[in-house]
Amino acid sequence: MRVNAYAAPAAGQPLAPTTIERREVGPNDVLIAIEYAGICHSDIHTVNGDWGPQPFPVVPGHEIVGTVTEVGADVTTHRVGDRVGVGCMVNSCGQCPPCRGGDEQFCVNGTVFTYASEDRDGTHTQGGYSTHVVVDADFVLSVPENLDAAAAAPLLCAGITTYNPLRRWGAGPGKKVAVVGLGGLGHMAVKIAHAMGTEVTVLSQSLKKQEDGLRLGADHYYATSDPDTFSELAGRFDLIINTVSADIDVNAYLGLLTLDGAMVSVGAAPGPLAVNGFLLGARRILTGSMIGGIALTQEMLDFCGEHNIGADVEIISADQVNEAYERVLASDVRYRFVIDASTLA
Numbered sequence: 116m117r118v119n120a121y122a123a124p125a126a127g128q129p130l131a132p133t134t135i136e137r138r139e140v141g142p143n144d145v146l147i148a149i150e151y152a153g154i155c156h157s158d159i160h161t162v163n164g165d166w167g168p169q170p171f172p173v174v175p176g177h178e179i180v181g182t183v184t185e186v187g188a189d190v191t192t193h194r195v196g197d198r199v200g201v202g203c204m205v206n207s208c209g210q211c212p213p214c215r216g217g218d219e220q221f222c223v224n225g226t227v228f229t230y231a232s233e234d235r236d237g238t239h240t241q242g243g244y245s246t247h248v249v250v251d252a253d254f255v256l257s258v259p260e261n262l263d264a265a266a267a268a269p270l271l272c273a274g275i276t277t278y279n280p281l282r283r284w285g286a287g288p289g290k291k292v293a294v295v296g297l298g299g300l301g302h303m304a305v306k307i308a309h310a311m312g313t314e315v316t317v318l319s320q321s322l323k324k325q326e327d328g329l330r331l332g333a334d335h336y337y338a339t340s341d342p343d344t345f346s347e348l349a350g351r352f353d354l355i356i357n358t359v360s361a362d363i364d365v366n367a368y369l370g371l372l373t374l375d376g377a378m379v380s381v382g383a384a385p386g387p388l389a390v391n392g393f394l395l396g397a398r399r400i401l402t403g404s405m406i407g408g409i410a411l412t413q414e415m416l417d418f419c420g421e422h423n424i425g426a427d428v429e430i431i432s433a434d435q436v437n438e439a440y441e442r443v444l445a446s447d448v449r450y451r452f453v454i455d456a457s458t459l460a
């Protein structure tokens with residue numbers, strides 16, 4: 116079927132309306148009428164060509180919420196009318212050790228990502244800035260009905276990206292977690308860590324968003340531009356979630372960890388890191404994390420449903436997407452843009 120979409124025609128070019136072909140619904144496929152698609156920083160990196168050549172035209176969007184309008188003959192997990200979501204991936208081999216272990220995002224035979232990725236049939240995937248998408252049922256998530264559909268969309272990437280390291284590194288009562296950066300990812304980390312019962316501290320460049328941070332669930336808020344912050348908080352945290360993709364002084368942050376504390380970067384730092392071996396020698400862990408597998412994504416959505424957690428969103432029409440990109444790059448959004456897909460119809 117031919118559907119309306121917004122696509123980047125070439126690297127660095129503004130997105131423009133177009134139509135794209137969605138495949139016929141196969142036996143294990145689900146056809147989704149998209150309601151909302153979040154704008155993730157990765158969308159901007161991809162269409163700007165920051166991450167290498169792309170199969171243009173590219174329709175970005177991997178924070179998708181919509182309603183099932185058709186299912187294939189073999190689909191048992193989703194029904195017409197269900198509210199569902201699609202995140203960063205739409206296929207993987209299902210056989211390799213990471214896939215069998217629930218880490219489909221690390222499929223050794225190549226995860227198929229939601230857009231700009233080569234699918235198993237040789238076509239290129241197109242994302243959620245569109246009216247409809249056809250996705251293998253195994254990669255379609257159930258979105259709790261009590262959540263606002265627009266606020267739920269960013270959970271599919273920003274939510275799972277932060278939920279994964281919080282779960283893996285044991286955030287919960289009695290633990291102290293620091294969140295570096297209060298943007299799209301950071302604000303989700305604060306909400307989720309708070310709901311897990313953890314003591315949450317935001318480490319932000321300035322105190323500009325302090326009021327917001329405390330409203331979102333942070334217990335403490337510090338400015339990293341103030342050198343006293345690092346002496347005052349030395350050895351304080353069990354876990355630091357670094358959501359800042361720019362270069363930061365990683366050693367200064369490592370010094371804030373307890374014995375066996377972990378610092379997890381969920382953004383991609385541009386340059387190589389110079390890490391102080393003495394800091395690591397004192398049994399601190401420096402690691403990374405990338406989105407999360409399908410089962411964990413469903414767990415995250417159920418958790419957010421239970422705790423009524425969605426993103427703070429600004430809803431836009433599709434023709435505002437280029438302007439929204441500018442504002443994301445200027446950190447001028449609290450905290451996620453979501454495209455109303457009905458404006459594409």
Ligand SMILES: [Zn+2]
Pocket residue numbers: 155156157158177203272273
């Ligand atoms: Zn994303």
Ligand SMILES: [Zn+2]
Pocket residue numbers: 207208209210211212213214215221222223224225
């Ligand atoms: Zn695999």
